[in-house]
Amino acid sequence: xxxxxxxxxxxxxxxxxxxxxxxxxxxxxxxxxxxxxxxxxxxxxxxxxxxxxxxxxxxxxxxxxxxxxxxxxxxxxxxxxxxxxxxxxxxxxxxxxxxxxxxxxxxxxxxxxxxxxxxxxxxxxxxxxxxxxxxxxxxxxxxxxxxxxxxxxxxxxxxxxxxxxxxxxxxxxxxxxxxxxxxxxxxxxxxxxxxxxxxxxxxxxxxxxxxxxxxxxxxxxxxxxxxxxxxxxxxxxxxxxxxxxxxxxxxxxxxxxxxxxxxxxxxxxxxxxxxxxxxxxx
Amino acid sequence: xxxxxxxxxxxxxxxxxxxxxxxxxxxxxxxxxxxxxxxxxxxxxxxxxxxxxxxxxxxxxxxxxxxxxxxxxxxxxxxxxxxxxxxxxxxxxxxxxxxxxxxxxxxxxxxxxxxxxxxxxxxxxxxxxxxxxxxxxxxxxxxxxxxxxxxxxxxxxxxxxxxxxxxxxxxxxxxxxxxxxxxxxxxxxxxxxxxxxxxxxxxxxxxxxxxxxxxxxxxxxxxxxxxxxxxxx
Numbered sequence: 158x159x160x161x162x163x164x165x166x167x168x169x170x171x172x173x174x175x176x177x178x179x180x181x182x183x184x185x186x187x188x189x190x191x192x193x194x195x196x197x198x199x200x201x202x203x204x205x206x207x208x209x210x211x212x213x214x215x216x217x218x219x220x221x222x223x224x225x226x227x228x229x230x231x232x233x234x235x236x237x238x239x240x241x242x243x244x245x246x247x248x249x250x251x252x253x254x255x256x257x258x259x260x261x262x263x264x265x266x267x268x269x270x271x272x273x274x275x276x277x278x279x280x281x282x283x284x285x286x287x288x289x290x291x292x293x294x295x296x297x298x299x300x301x302x303x304x305x306x307x308x309x310x311x312x313x314x315x316x317x318x319x320x321x322x323x324x325x326x327x328x329x330x331x332x333x334x335x336x337x338x339x340x341x342x343x344x345x346x347x348x349x350x351x352x353x354x355x356x357x358x359x360x361x362x363x364x365x366x367x368x369x370x371x372x373x374x375x376x377x378x379x380x381x382x383x384x385x386x387x388x389x390x391x392x393x394x395x396x397x398x399x400x401x402x403x404x405x406x407x408x409x410x411x412x413x414x415x416x417x418x419x420x421x422x423x424x425x426x427x428x429x430x431x432x433x434x435x436x437x438x439x
Numbered sequence: 440x441x442x443x444x445x446x447x448x449x450x451x452x453x454x455x456x457x458x459x460x461x462x463x464x465x466x467x468x469x470x471x472x473x474x475x476x477x478x479x480x481x482x483x484x485x486x487x488x489x490x491x492x493x494x495x496x497x498x499x500x501x502x503x504x505x506x507x508x509x510x511x512x513x514x515x516x517x518x519x520x521x522x523x524x525x526x527x528x529x530x531x532x533x534x535x536x537x538x539x540x541x542x543x544x545x546x547x548x549x550x551x552x553x554x555x556x557x558x559x560x561x562x563x564x565x566x567x568x569x570x571x572x573x574x575x576x577x578x579x580x581x582x583x584x585x586x587x588x589x590x591x592x593x594x595x596x597x598x599x600x601x602x603x604x605x606x607x608x609x610x611x612x613x614x615x616x617x618x619x620x621x622x623x624x625x626x627x628x629x630x631x632x633x634x635x636x637x638x639x640x641x642x643x644x645x646x647x648x649x650x651x652x653x654x655x656x657x658x659x660x661x662x663x664x665x666x667x668x669x670x671x672x
Contacts, residue, residue: 298508
């Protein structure tokens, strides 16, 4: 009898640990969120000529590099909810802080100004899939070489499972990033529930997220491609009851091949590291 | 006295009134001299199927970070005595600039003054600039992609980068690029043809080629590539 009771209690303990949760974004009655979103980008030319012993290295030339940093405060507001469970959101950029060692101070100011003017709408399903990601004002569409917050925001956005999950469960999704001028990018995402816990009375799910995609950007002036996938990994803390992201980070690494059609010169491969983070402020 | 005061008040209101930048009516946006000055509070987009016509003598004040994105047919018809002017409402602040993307619709811009913009761009369009003055802009004019852009008797002065060539052909006739920080900036791989005898007296350099600059610094990767990575990674 004692053995049965012990086995039963063990089973109950295991069952408690194996609790299932349904993860879904609140697309029906969200009161609005404010997020702090940061992106740090470092690009380093994989230049063999700059290795010790080479002429350029002897001349004291360091490998070419670029560093850029963008911090924005974003506020999202639910503007319409639909019967199919999706919701239409409006995202405003409240503040911007940008710097790059490849641009002038005047260009920083210009980028900060137009990013502040970027207001976009998107439709989001409860699983986090975004569609109809359109700029409110066509004039806010970035010019060539300018930045677009939408792209980075989608990169860190998780896509949640349709069925309830428990710790250890995994799922995969692919996300389409529709750019302007018909440019499309598929981002493959893999998720795993790492933990479920309560912090300050908030039930949180810790989700591991891995991403991979192949950038392909080509036009008359040149192209940007990658032989291998660009890979990223990070984690998201998801507020289970409120249905919203609490915080998240994503580290993305890739090796790019840039071609300039005009110069016909073979450029060195470029190693890119991007660090994205998002945190809900309120 | 009772009649004079209201009349004076009416005269003052009329004298200082500004007209909001109009929206399209019957696929046409017309800015008339009698309604000038106009103010553009935010951004304006001219769709491909619409036309923008600006009469001589019209002044447009651009507030905040206004941008004119012109995709339709453009005809700006100032005269030497009554030029059209695009200026910032607050002279201490930039406005974003004109972005001409008219595709196969040949634009015609005559006797226009463009002041205090961050960047004026011609992308995927061809057209004529005649007697146009680009003054005190950061990028006076950026030829991003233009199969054929013609410049007749134009003036670029007090700009940071007066004229930047990314891709395309610029045909210069009697065009003055003087008293800027940089005169003509030719991006790596770009070609520039035209009469450059009137490109002089610029503070840093009259004609600056990115490829020369990169060679002197031992660099191989142009600004455009860095920017493309930043925007497209």
